[in-house]
Amino acid sequence: MTVDNKAGGNGFIGATAVLQAPPDGHTIFIAGSSPMAQNTVLFKSMPYDPLKDFRWIAGIFEGMAVVVVPANSPHKNLGDLVAAAKQQPKKLNYGSYAAAYRLSTEWLNQAAGIQTTLVNYKGAPQVTTDLIGGQIDFAMIDAVAVAQLIQGGQLRALAVTGDVRHPLMPNTPTLKEAGLPSYGRSAWVSMAVRADTPPAIAQKLTATMMKILADPATRKFSDEQGAFLLPYDDRQMAAFHLSELEKYKTIATAAHIQAE
Structure with missing residues (x-):
């Protein structure tokens, strides 16, 4: 092949x-x-x-995708992120570089009843760079792509998509476990x-x-x-x-x- x-x-x-x-x-x-x-x-x-x-x-x-925030973000878990977004609609922004992740994040917004603002990027490296630097508030991104950054303490994982936890981040809850039962693949x-x-x-x-x-x-x-x-x-x-x-x-x- x-x-x-x-x-x-x-x-x-x-x-x-x-x-x-x-x-x-x-x-x-x-x-x-x-x-x-x-x-x-x-x-x-x-x-x-x-x-x-x-x-x-x-x-x-x-x-599987993972919802990530900067390591120094005030949002310690998904509940914190959702609460902040509800308090100030559209103030929080998210980075996305592909159709899959943009629509997946909008699905998150709808499931949580929040409104956040899209910031478009050309690729995942640019998203993670700005996320680490605090230029954007959060992102939904391929879990494998950012696993090392999470393990190294540069990013904080809040939740993963799917029905079970990701093997590379077993301590991170699924979106369903974090309070969004309607979220799936x-x-x-x-x-x-x-x-x-x-x-x-x-x-x-x-x-x-x-x-x-x-x-x-x-x-x-x-x-x-x-x-x-x-x-x-x-x-x-x-x-x-x-x-x-x-x-x-x-x-x-x-x-x-x-x-x-």
Whole structure:
């Protein structure tokens, strides 16, 4: 297998590259929640249609995000952050660099009944730099990306997304444990191919992936990376995708986010 990293462009570059390749099953899109779900409510025009242009192969894993504040922040826990935001609506600001984290943070705002202000960044390093320096109040960011900064005392973790605690930060509660029972998954990664890929080829890829995901070695690797497997076959992934599209449409509408 050859990995061709075509990052950037809100996932447009990678998705387009797959659609330009022959539909023979040899080019597979590692499709995350940003290009396949969140982008649909943030962009009026996209060079691909997640529903019409792709065929699901399988889920891979569920990522976890963490709500972080500067190490010297007065907010010691999620309750403190929520209380401060309720006391002064829109005063607290959050940094975000991707569709997934912007919408995940807006979901947090809605679940907690608060209003905070978005500060856009080009990438995670810029968010963490300004967060450490106190230029922004909080951020929701990939848990693995900032685990060392949390462990080193440069950032403070308030809560993680998902249904269970993150293995790299076992003392940090989930958002559900911290008082937001309606908050669930926020990011995921899956596999898809062109929609016109022959069914026999796609089905063979799905069967192969299901065997890989059921392998104890895969579970061990996933646990070591601080990720959680998403062992969905093609049909389960398709149904899950539809539910995610509806979820983020609801979040965007409530947050008054206009597609650009």
